[in-house]
Amino acid sequence: MADLKSSYDYIVIGAGIGGLTVASRLSEDVDVNVLLVEAGANRMGDPRVETPGFIGLQYGNPEFDWDYMSEPQVHANNRQIGQPRGRMVGGSSGMNFSLIMYPSSANFEAWESLGNDGWGAETMAPYLRKFHTYTSPSETTSKLLATDRYMKEHDQGADGPVPVTLPDIYGPFNEAWDKTFEQLGFSSDADPIAGRKLGAFTSPLSVDPKTGQRGYAAAYYSPEVAQRPNFDLISEAMVERILLNNEADGEVVATGIQIRTKDGKQQQISGGREVILSAGTLNSPQLLELSGIGSKEVLQKHDIPVVLDRPGVGENLQDHALTSLNFEIADGQISGDILRDPNVLQSVIKLYEETRGGPLAGMPISVAYLPLVDHEGKLSQEIVEDLLAKHLDNESLSPARQRQYDVQRKVLLDSQNASSEYIFLPAQLHMNPGATTMNDVLAKTLPGNYISIMIMHNHPFSRGSVHIRSSKIDDKPIYDPNYLSHPLDLEILARHTQFADQIATTEPFASLLKPGAREPQSAADLSNLDKTKDLVKERLYHCFHPVGTCAMMPADLGGVVDPQLKVHGTRNLRVVDASVFPLEPTGNIQALTYAVAERAADIIRSSR
Ligand SMILES: Cc1cc2nc3c(=O)[nH]c(=O)nc-3n(C[C@H](O)[C@H](O)[C@H](O)COP(=O)(O)OP(=O)(O)OC[C@H]3O[C@@H](n4cnc5c(N)ncnc54)[C@H](O)[C@@H]3O)c2cc1C
Numbered sequence: 001m002a003d004l005k006s007s008y009d010y011i012v013i014g015a016g017i018g019g020l021t022v023a024s025r026l027s028e029d030v031d032v033n034v035l036l037v038e039a040g041a042n043r044m045g046d047p048r049v050e051t052p053g054f055i056g057l058q059y060g061n062p063e064f065d066w067d068y069m070s071e072p073q074v075h076a077n078n079r080q081i082g083q084p085r086g087r088m089v090g091g092s093s094g095m096n097f098s099l100i101m102y103p104s105s106a107n108f109e110a111w112e113s114l115g116n117d118g119w120g121a122e123t124m125a126p127y128l129r130k131f132h133t134y135t136s137p138s139e140t141t142s143k144l145l146a147t148d149r150y151m152k153e154h155d156q157g158a159d160g161p162v163p164v165t166l167p168d169i170y171g172p173f174n175e176a177w178d179k180t181f182e183q184l185g186f187s188s189d190a191d192p193i194a195g196r197k198l199g200a201f202t203s204p205l206s207v208d209p210k211t212g213q214r215g216y217a218a219a220y221y222s223p224e225v226a227q228r229p230n231f232d233l234i235s236e237a238m239v240e241r242i243l244l245n246n247e248a249d250g251e252v253v254a255t256g257i258q259i260r261t262k263d264g265k266q267q268q269i270s271g272g273r274e275v276i277l278s279a280g281t282l283n284s285p286q287l288l289e290l291s292g293i294g295s296k297e298v299l300q301k302h303d304i305p306v307v308l309d310r311p312g313v314g315e316n317l318q319d320h321a322l323t324s325l326n327f328e329i330a331d332g333q334i335s336g337d338i339l340r341d342p343n344v345l346q347s348v349i350k351l352y353e354e355t356r357g358g359p360l361a362g363m364p365i366s367v368a369y370l371p372l373v374d375h376e377g378k379l380s381q382e383i384v385e386d387l388l389a390k391h392l393d394n395e396s397l398s399p400a401r402q403r404q405y406d407v408q409r410k411v412l413l414d415s416q417n418a419s420s421e422y423i424f425l426p427a428q429l430h431m432n433p434g435a436t437t438m439n440d441v442l443a444k445t446l447p448g449n450y451i452s453i454m455i456m457h458n459h460p461f462s463r464g465s466v467h468i469r470s471s472k473i474d475d476k477p478i479y480d481p482n483y484l485s486h487p488l489d490l491e492i493l494a495r496h497t498q499f500a501d502q503i504a505t506t507e508p509f510a511s512l513l514k515p516g517a518r519e520p521q522s523a524a525d526l527s528n529l530d531k532t533k534d535l536v537k538e539r540l541y542h543c544f545h546p547v548g549t550c551a552m553m554p555a556d557l558g559g560v561v562d563p564q565l566k567v568h569g570t571r572n573l574r575v576v577d578a579s580v581f582p583l584e585p586t587g588n589i590q591a592l593t594y595a596v597a598e599r600a601a602d603i604i605r606s607s608r
Helices: 017-026 052-057 105-113 121-130 139-145 172-183 217-221 283-290 296-301 336-340 342-355 381-392 399-413 438-442 487-498 500-505 529-538 590-606
Strands: 007-013 034-037 080-083 132-135 162-165 199-201 231-234 238-246 252-260 266-277 321-329 366-370 420-425 450-457 465-467 478-480 513-519 540-542 573-575
Touching (some): 007 017, 007 252, 017 217, 017 266, 017 590, 105 121, 162 217, 172 199, 172 366, 238 283, 336 342
Parallel strands (some): 132 162
Antiparallel strands (some): 252 266, 321 540
16 A cells, blocks of 8 residues: 555545546646545456456456445336446456447537536547557458448547557457348448447457457556656545535535545545545445435435535436347357357467467457337337327426436437447346346356347436435445336337347348347247337346436536536535436447546646
8 A cells, every 4th residue: 555645636536437547647747646545456467357358257246346236126027237336446447348439429419408518529529539549450350340441540549548459359240240230221431439320330449459458447557657656546445435624605625535444444634626536426426425415315314414415416327228138149150158168268268378369358249329220120200209209298307307308309319329229249148037146147047159139228218316325335325227217218228129130130140140049038029019128127237337426417407516527516526437427428438438537637637
């Protein structure tokens, strides 16, 4: 552990994507001292983190994972659904699937129209590049995936800390995926980083092309950064609360933090300029509430003195719900399911150790963005309008929800925007009645070899919450994503799920599968919408993208932070992580979290 100074200019809580990015950038200025505090351990160099294909070893293990479990989801057969969250230097980026996906320009327009001036697509474009360095794939991979069509090398990041590339891990399924969507009429040459994309593509991964190792937020703590005398990182130290003072002018000032170190000692550390909270979407609202910022009712229930009554804290929780279907592969094809054979696994590990290549060097995932479709294909504008009107008109909503739904409606009505993301993964996946943990999801319980297609809903209307269970930091908060609580989500997700029939029966993908061999059996024919809705509830999971619980929105709309990411009513307390996203963006969210944090660092620097 670093020798702590008595006081720091900036104290950053949580060394995930938000915290590491901000702390590293702020400490570039030698005139300020920065402290970064992380509850988990520093596992840089641990092959369980740094081997991209080993992620399964982390889930449910308290050394790596906060391992949340939802409340019973009343709109999904009362099932409970696990939510892994990284607990280590690197946060959830140390256990994620490495996909680098970019939000659409429409997402930023939506954020701006919710009262967040300065968060438009043009302002954010450089930050989507600043965090990474892109290396082009090998000629073989580029040809296989046709990446020259849509990955414009000059438009990628050139000198950011996180390495991004397409390793040599892809095969016939990825190749066929692209061609199949072309057959289905969904293809575009647009580069996803440019903010408007439809059709199939294979996104790059946060993987180092030289070492084959995971590229993650720990890249912001390179050996050079770690040597900075003005930057201290303490790991295995739990922040228990933020110390707050009510000033005479009515503003609240963060004066420091209270931590508990590995040996159980409590300690207070003062922060001169700012405290920056980056504990992630489930833990940032927990820390605000434990410190006295939250809904009066919640705080009083747990005898926590109310410093600021902010009813939006822990509300507005959104996640990318998905459903997933297994397809048995044709004889002669290979899927990741063969890794259940210990001999195959051993040889794959050996291959990785010797060459830094092979299946452990990354997840060979391909994706596709589609507008609203159903079993037969793209829905007409009239049908989309009717569907949205039926479920959104005449609803009695709070002003905040009304504003959010209005912008979401606009996005869905533009057929150039992606309503869904289809994700090809070369392995079987499982969702159980009762509780589903990540280990259940990844278990290879079916004897045959399968691939799966996940169908993800990009713009959820359901809203959940996360609130403290008690006044103790060690009690996990009550996490209720409230999936499918808005009926439109089931309508949309079921229709997109129906379209999986088209993908599986269109060439060349169809020839790689055993005809009709799907799991569960109820997915054999997706032509019936009501039956598909039942299937969605049975197979509901998510893509690990909880956002919105400290939303950047005006206070009168239930927002928690302002466009400078400062908690409303405070002088020097900011939140910088995925919890500030007011609305779920299109696609996977790590690139956007890096971009938001890079922008936050600039905002903080310029406010000095
Ligand atoms: C299994 C999985 C797969 C994913 N796959 C992808 C993918 O392929 N592509 C993609 O774009 N996104 C993916 N994501 C999502 C992405 O990784 C996260 O959205 C992103 O890491 C969120 O960043 P953050 O800064 O908000 O939080 P985090 O990265 O989770 O960081 C929060 C940090 O705060 C620490 N912390 C919390 N409470 C305290 C406390 N009291 N004291 C001290 N420290 C604390 C935590 O330990 C953690 O290190 C995935 C996520 C998971 C879990």
